[in-house]
Amino acid sequence: MVATRNHPKDFEPAPSELAAKQSPSKRSHSGWSHTPSNLTLIWLVFSLPLVIWDTGYVLLRPHSMPGGALHWPIWQPYAYYGTVDGAYGFKAIRENNGWTAAQGWVNLLETVAYCVYLYLVYAYGQQEATQGRGAPEQDALGSLKALAESRTVYGREASWAVLLGYSTGLVTFSKTVLYWMIEAFTGFDNIGHNDWFTLIVLWGIMNGLWIGFPLYMMYVFGQEILQGLESATEGGKKVR
Template sequence: MKKVSEVPIWIKFWMGISGFVVLYDAGYVLMRPRSMPGGDLFSIWSPYELYARVDKLYSREAMLAGDGFNKAQSILNLAEVSLHFLSLYLWSKPRLQSQGDVLAFGSQLMTLWKTVLYWLNDFCRPEGQRYTEGSDLMTWLLVYMLPNVVWLIVPSFTVYALGQRLISKMPKTTSKR
């Protein structure tokens, strides 16, 4: 029987850490207004006070305006994180590693394309940026772009690496012509 190669540690690390970060983020959004300034749970999510000044989807104004995109995205985050953690569990069982690879590949595609959709939701408007306009360039770069671009770059590398793992496990075929 062919030995199953170990999943790269950086992928496991990313999926574990990013899972908790995404749960924290979803918690902030789904617990609004309690998680916002003045709310009884604000101390848990106090870093979002600065972030919400740059990304208005996280602001009280967006919540009160009934913009549901951020909440919908957070609900999808919960599904995505469930797949992250299920993948980590499956990878701990040698006979189930292939299933873990498939779930992780899917969850990382979700992460990547959900992030693309999030950015496009802001930028692809006739009037320009809707949610992140108004900040000076340095604040936008440090508070919005830098932290969020990670959610494009790392999942891209993870999808590639997991795709290679999946391809390597496929049966080799030869064509007879």
């Protein structure tokens, strides 16, 4: 008995248990978290290169336009799109229309913000098989159920990520709606010459993506922000 009392190390936890307690990856998390689905993250990874491509064309005009030194091969498709949407073509240059360039600079700021958001999610998040907030039910997706899984961020980084994602989505949504409203209130000055198929497919649907997905992000992230505020007020825990 004396020997036992003189060897307190016999009562210390095993090294494996101590490591598990000290390892951040093995600590249990509770409370509020940011749970973007893989579907949301795939949209951002898919859309950002397109936005960068578009922004480069807009900010480098007229060099990126047909006849310019930078037009071929990167921005060659805009030779046609500039005839669909006059805001992207020579019409805007002749009329000294500054809207397209202004939105190009906003695109640049949005891109930086989305990249920071993705960094926070991938650097501090954990891939989980649980249902991502706002995503379709996993059972309904069948073999594609991984799209509905969550990459979960906890703690302070979760707060930064969800606030940044929501506010940037709001900017993207508002800017694109404003783009549509300008056309409506100018009598469709830049796009009214198109047939219905071209107008719907190449202008409506393509631009509509940057209304639909940001609106979805605002709805999902807004719910998380409200739930976080409620948890702080009531001392509750997030339920997914």
